[in-house]
Amino acid sequence: MHGEAIAGIVDRVIARYRRDSTCMVQILREVQEACDWIPPEAIDRIQAVLGVARAEIESVAGFYSFLYLQPRGRYRILFSDNITDRMQGSEALLEQLCRSLWVEPGKVSEDGLLSIDRTSCTGMCDQGPGMLVNNRAITRLTAVRIEQIAELVRNQRPLNEWPAEFFDVADHIRRADILLDQPMQPGDALRAARERVPSDGLIASNMRSWREGLPSGIGGPAAMLDEIKRANLRGRGGAGFMTGLKWEACRNAPLKAGQQRIIVCNADEGEPGTFKDRVLLGSYADQVFEGMTAAAYAIGAQRGFLYLRGEYRYLLDALNATLNARRKANLLGRDILGIPGADFDIDIHLGAGAYVCGEESALIESLEGKRGTPRNRPPFPVTNGYLDQPTIVNNVETFAAVALIALKGGDWYAAFGTRHSAGTKLLSVSGDCARPGIYEYPYGVTVRQVLEDCGASDTQAVQISGPSGICLSEAEFDRAIGFEDIPTAGAFTVFDRSRDMFEVARAYVHFFQHESCGFCTPCRVGTSLLKKLMDKLHDGHGSPYDLGEIEKLDKLLQSMSHCGLGHTAGNPVIDTIARFRPAYEKRMVHDQFVPAFDLDRALSTARQMTGRDDSQAHLDVEQGRSA
Amino acid sequence: MSQTFTIDGRVIPFEVGQTVMQAASQAGIYIPHLCYHPAFKPNGSCKLCTVKVNGRQSASCTLRAQSGMVVESDTEEINAERRMLTQMLFVEGNHFCPSCEKSGNCQLQATAYHLGMMSPHFDHFFPDRAVDASHPDILLDFNRCILCSLCVQASREVDKKQVFALSGRGIGTHLIINARSGRLADTDFSLADKAAQVCPVGVILKKRTGFAVPIGQRTYDQQPISVPGKVAEEIRHD
Numbered sequence: 001m002h003g004e005a006i007a008g009i010v011d012r013v014i015a016r017y018r019r020d021s022t023c024m025v026q027i028l029r030e031v032q033e034a035c036d037w038i039p040p041e042a043i044d045r046i047q048a049v050l051g052v053a054r055a056e057i058e059s060v061a062g063f064y065s066f067l068y069l070q071p072r073g074r075y076r077i078l079f080s081d082n083i084t085d086r087m088q089g090s091e092a093l094l095e096q097l098c099r100s101l102w103v104e105p106g107k108v109s110e111d112g113l114l115s116i117d118r119t120s121c122t123g124m125c126d127q128g129p130g131m132l133v134n135n136r137a138i139t140r141l142t143a144v145r146i147e148q149i150a151e152l153v154r155n156q157r158p159l160n161e162w163p164a165e166f167f168d169v170a171d172h173i174r175r176a177d178i179l180l181d182q183p184m185q186p187g188d189a190l191r192a193a194r195e196r197v198p199s200d201g202l203i204a205s206n207m208r209s210w211r212e213g214l215p216s217g218i219g220g221p222a223a224m225l226d227e228i229k230r231a232n233l234r235g236r237g238g239a240g241f242m243t244g245l246k247w248e249a250c251r252n253a254p255l256k257a258g259q260q261r262i263i264v265c266n267a268d269e270g271e272p273g274t275f276k277d278r279v280l281l282g283s284y285a286d287q288v289f290e291g292m293t294a295a296a297y298a299i300g301a302q303r304g305f306l307y308l309r310g311e312y313r314y315l316l317d318a319l320n321a322t323l324n325a326r327r328k329a330n331l332l333g334r335d336i337l338g339i340p341g342a343d344f345d346i347d348i349h350l351g352a353g354a355y356v357c358g359e360e361s362a363l364i365e366s367l368e369g370k371r372g373t374p375r376n377r378p379p380f381p382v383t384n385g386y387l388d389q390p391t392i393v394n395n396v397e398t399f400a401a402v403a404l405i406a407l408k409g410g411d412w413y414a415a416f417g418t419r420h421s422a423g424t425k426l427l428s429v430s431g432d433c434a435r436p437g438i439y440e441y442p443y444g445v446t447v448r449q450v451l452e453d454c455g456a457s458d459t460q461a462v463q464i465s466g467p468s469g470i471c472l473s474e475a476e477f478d479r480a481i482g483f484e485d486i487p488t489a490g491a492f493t494v495f496d497r498s499r500d501m502f503e504v505a506r507a508y509v510h511f512f513q514h515e516s517c518g519f520c521t522p523c524r525v526g527t528s529l530l531k532k533l534m535d536k537l538h539d540g541h542g543s544p545y546d547l548g549e550i551e552k553l554d555k556l557l558q559s560m561s562h563c564g565l566g567h568t569a570g571n572p573v574i575d576t577i578a579r580f581r582p583a584y585e586k587r588m589v590h591d592q593f594v595p596a597f598d599l600d601r602a603l604s605t606a607r608q609m610t611g612r613d614d615s616q617a618h619l620d621v622e623q624g625r626s627a
Numbered sequence: 628m629s630q631t632f633t634i635d636g637r638v639i640p641f642e643v644g645q646t647v648m649q650a651a652s653q654a655g656i657y658i659p660h661l662c663y664h665p666a667f668k669p670n671g672s673c674k675l676c677t678v679k680v681n682g683r684q685s686a687s688c689t690l691r692a693q694s695g696m697v698v699e700s701d702t703e704e705i706n707a708e709r710r711m712l713t714q715m716l717f718v719e720g721n722h723f724c725p726s727c728e729k730s731g732n733c734q735l736q737a738t739a740y741h742l743g744m745m746s747p748h749f750d751h752f753f754p755d756r757a758v759d760a761s762h763p764d765i766l767l768d769f770n771r772c773i774l775c776s777l778c779v780q781a782s783r784e785v786d787k788k789q790v791f792a793l794s795g796r797g798i799g800t801h802l803i804i805n806a807r808s809g810r811l812a813d814t815d816f817s818l819a820d821k822a823a824q825v826c827p828v829g830v831i832l833k834k835r836t837g838f839a840v841p842i843g844q845r846t847y848d849q850q851p852i853s854v855p856g857k858v859a860e861e862i863r864h865d
Contacts, residue, residue: 040807055792055805062794062803354796371793376671376689518774518800519672525715528798529749556711559684560674596750 003041009034010045021050022387024369028061029310029352033135036076037068063371063517065119065353066135066310075114075153080130082121082272083507084430084493090129093146094118100150114153120355120511121272122311125430125493126172126437134159135313138166167314171279172437175453177424178416179397180440182404186286187331189406193294194337196409197223224298225251228402230410232422236397237266237358238465238489240421243402246392249382251299253390261301262391263292263344265399266363268309270355271466272511273491276426277396279438281308281315284400285322289346291399293331294406295392296344304346305386307363310353319348355515359563360393362517373519374563397426397490417443421482429454431494439492443482447472450481450492458496461580466491467508468568471501471575501576502583506534508572516565523566526557530570536596543590547577632696634658634678639692647687647698648676657853658700659709659738661716661827662775663688667784670776673716675709675738710742718749719798721756721770722828728837729829731845735773737852752798759804761812764834771828772802778831782822790816802830 013030017023031042038061047054061067068076079085079094094105098116103109106117124130127139136159138149145166152162173180229244250261265288269277280288292304308316323346326332336342349367351357357366361375364386385391394402401423405413414422421443427450430436434455441450451459462472464481465488472479472486479485495504513527530553533546554570561567577584600619607617629640634647634656641650646669651658662673669688676687679699687700699705716735724730759767774793779802782790790811794803806813816822823831842848 044807053789053792053805054807055789055794055803058803059792059794063796065796371796376669376686378691514797516797518795518797520674521672521712521715521773522674524774524798524800525719528719528752529715532750552711556708560677560708560712562671562674562686 001035001039006035006039006041007045010042011049014046014049019050021052022367022369023349024052024057024060025064025352025366026349026369028057028064028067029350032067036074037071039071060369060371063354064310064351067352071108071112073108073112073114074156076132076134077114077116077149077153078119078122078132079116080120080122080124080128080132081118081507082125082128082511083504084125084273085121085129086507087431087499088129090141093129093141093143096143097146097150100147101153113156119311119353120270120515123269123275123278123309124169125273125275125428127170128430132311135310136167137169137311137314139169169278169282169314171283172435173279173440174429174435174437175439175441177440177442178413179400179404179424179426180284180438182407184287184290184403184407186290186326186329187337189287189290189403190293190297190331190337192408193224193227193297193406194339196227197221221297224294224406227405227410228298231401231405231413232410232420233398233401233405233413234421234483235395236401236425236489237395238271238469238487240483240487243394243398246382246394247295247299249380250301250390250392253383255390256388259389260303261296261299262386262389263295263299263301263304263346264360264363264367264386264391264393265292265304265306265346265396266358266360266393267312267396268307268351268355268358268363269312269396270309270358270515271468271489271491272508273430273463273466273493274428274489275430276428276438276490278312278315280396280400280426281312281319285319286326287403288396288399289322289326290331291402291406292346293336293344294402295394295399297336297342299390299392301392302343302345304344305367306346306348307351307357307367308348309351309357313350316348316350323348354517355511356517356563356565359565362563363393364391371517373517374565395489418480418482418484420484425481425488426490427481427488427492428490429492429494432456432459432496432499433494441481444480446478446480447486448477451477451494454494456494456496458498459494460497460499461495461501461504461576463493463495463504463572464488464491466493467511467572468564469571471505471572471579473579500583501580502537502587505572505576506538509534509569512565512569516569520560520562520566522556522560523562523569526553526561526566527569529553530557530573532596534573537584537587539596539598540587540589541594541596541598542584542587543593544588545593547584547588550574550577630692630694632692632694632698634698635701641692645692647678647690647692647696650692651687651700656700658687659741659852660688661734661738661773662777664777664780664825667777667780670780673712673773673775675712677705677708679705706742710739710744711748713739713742713744714746714748716773717744717747718751720752720754720772727771727829728832729771731840731842731848733829733847734827734852735771737847740847741852756801759809759811761810762816762834763812764818765811765816765823766832766834767804767811768830768832769802772830773828774800774802775827777825777827778802778822781825782816782820785821788815788820788822790814790820790822 108115122130124139129141131138233243234240334343354372357363357372359374362372366372381391417423424442427439513531516523516527518524557566557570631638631640639650639654658676660676662670671686671689677684678687756769779791782788795801
């Protein structure tokens with residue numbers, strides 16, 4: 001591509017983002033969509049136009065898996081590499097495509113046409129194996145489909161000419177309860193919320209809260225906040241913080257001159273095995289946006305963001321269309337529903353392949369156009385969030401529930417679920433079961449019930465809430481989903497008795513190693529060491545010594561890491577050692593320590609170069625080890 | 628009127644707003660650290676300065692001191708974990724102390740001695756990191772980088788140049804140079820820059836002065852790093 005053409009693209013993108021360097025991630029992403037990578041000429045131009053140092057631009061671009069500072073080909077194929085994709089045969093399909101297109105995984109083809117690689121779970125576990133081609137999701141891969149894809153790439157057919165059914169994404173809603181079954185017209189929930197604000201001083205209170213903030217700095221009308229508190233709503237991202245308390249802290253946070261309050265919807269659904277936010281944003285987007293607007297009403301925010309993971313790029317156009325329809329219907333913009341001063345609008349920012357951005361402070365860094373490194377806390381986002389302004393970050397499902405609470409009231413909502421876990425939870429069920437998909441249950445449902453409903457048989461284990469969650473064995477299937485017992489962000493991955501739980505844990509360890517942001521020493525190096533240890537066991541060099549090392553590393557990750565990623569990175573291993581010890585014991589092939597370094601294997605390059613493979617060209621492996 | 632907290636039983640006075648690290652340094656108590664430098668906003672990334680408060684561990688460089696806090700620092704448990712972190716920093720890079728010009732003035736080496744690190748313990752990663760000798764006065768040996776980002780901060784905040792930045796992610800995180808060529812020679816970096824003075828290890832080295840002070844007579848050859856005043860800001864390549 002010509003330097004001038006690149007400069008033209010960059011100028012257009014930067015103009016669309018109003019020359020705002022806090023949109024750097026979005027600018028880089030869009031430049032790449034046009035150029036297929038981020039060429040040095042594009043960085044020259046961004047540097048010149050925005051006045052941001054080149055190193056800083058490269059520093060941001062280098063952080064995200066989906067941004068390329070080296071050419072990656074016109075077709076950038078990424079196989080989803082969750083354990084469920086592997087169980088559905090993704091590795092064989094990847095090999096097939098590589099063979100067919102004559103390219104090695106991770107490398108660019110010699111003609112520069114394409115690259116094939118793996119990526120973390122793309123959120124299509126119920127219809128895998130999945131892949132992304134230039135960030136567009138393809139589901140239900142089969143050997144036949146792979147051959148078709150190879151043919152399309154070879155003939156250099158543009159993506160929009162590929163068969164439409166490749167890109168079909170099904171919702172698979174298998175069980176709907178109050179949230180998914182509630183027909184809601186856009187605006188219903190907001191109107192209901194407004195009805196509850198005492199007519200006394202309504203206009204005055206709203207005007208002050210939405211436009212300027214009260215003189216004391218206190219935000220929006222308390223009635224909406226009261227409903228959320230009455231509903232006992234807790235965050236659906238997994239940690240279960242009381243939503244009402246978070247909102248109140250943000251609402252009460254003092255504003256400095258020129259500041260405003262910010263609403264962020266966390267749609268960086270990166271936990272392997274979860275895909276409920278994909279379904280909510282695909283089919284219930286109005287309800288999610290309505291929940292965000294109700295939150296803005298409650299805390300007095302004027303600006304909102306939906307932070308959408310890059311893997312869900314395919315949803316972007318429809319989501320923007322929904323936002324536009326809401327603007328037209330006066331449900332976003334100025335004086336929403338005719339309430340003077342009720343101003344709120346939502347921008348969508350896309351992630352670019354970084355799981356850690358699901359951590360709220362890392363997400364905010366990314367929203368500000370930076371590397372997604374979690375911040376030092378305190379201060380917390382409720383007082384010092386996006387551009388140092390009071391910010392609430394809530395999960396997609398939380399906002400969908402907020403809309404329902406605004407519509408039906410907090411007392412109504414609190415009657416569902418259990419004492420400490422009000423309402424319902426969406427579970428993303430996948431793995432070894434007959435009917436994978438979305439299941440909505442009131443909190444308190446047992447693991448056994450879910451297994452029965454999804455048609456799982458001969459179940460050995462269930463991984464709940466993904467790799468950072470908990471692994472349960474059969475003895476624990478009567479435990480219940482809820483904050484009293486098993487909190488979850490929603491992933492529910494089923495493994496039957498044919499599965500090797502060691503390999504499951506090893507896949508999850510590889511995931512954490514790949515997704516560690518690299519900021520703090522314990523996580524950056526510790527996840528790599530843990531990966532090496534699991535690979536060592538896999539390769540047949542394991543001894544009890546290695547188990548001790550794993551436990552030591554896990555303890556260090558838990559106590560010293562900067563954020564939740566590091567704290568939980570050892571969970572899959574520790575859980576499976578506790579519950580499926582035989583899977584590890586059969587890998588303790590040596591009584592004494594054995595190094596991971598394999599002398600004989602190290603000579604394989606020399607053997608290849610000399611064309612020898614006779615016995616003299618091999619070390620006596622056993623002797624070598626005892627020596 | 629200053630308030631107090633305790634570290635390992637010793638009463639430490641502090642001013643409101645100070646971190647545990649600041650108050651401890653002022654009181655002459657050494658808490659091991661590598662990415663912390665008193666002249667810069669704490670980074671909190673190396674985690675070596677982690678202490679325990681109420682059973683919870685936290686980096687003391689970012690932890691605000693509070694009245695009555697009971698801080699544990701110099702305990703066998705915490706030092707064992709710090710030792711492990713130090714070993715991690717050794718194996719993720721390429722550190723060969725005997726041939727390193729920074730030996731004896733290196734905070735990583737001195738910290739390892741302080742913590743009684745006898746071996747790297749873990750398998751070495753042997754990363755492939757090229758040396759940048761392009762600049763007339765300065766050599767960059769990335770093999771020794773521990774990603775403390777002090778040079779990034781110094782160049783941005785003091786020198787107003789932004790010569791350095793961290794790029795990549797996870798174990799692939801690495802220091803980059805602000806030039807299209809990626810070479811230091813193509814930047815406005817100079818020996819007088821603050822960023823040239825802050826490296827706790829041997830990445831940023833002044834050329835033609837190697838081994839001018841013989842090993843054995845260097846800063847940490849004479850006094851351990853735990854002696855107050857022997858941290859980053861006093862070290863110079865002369």
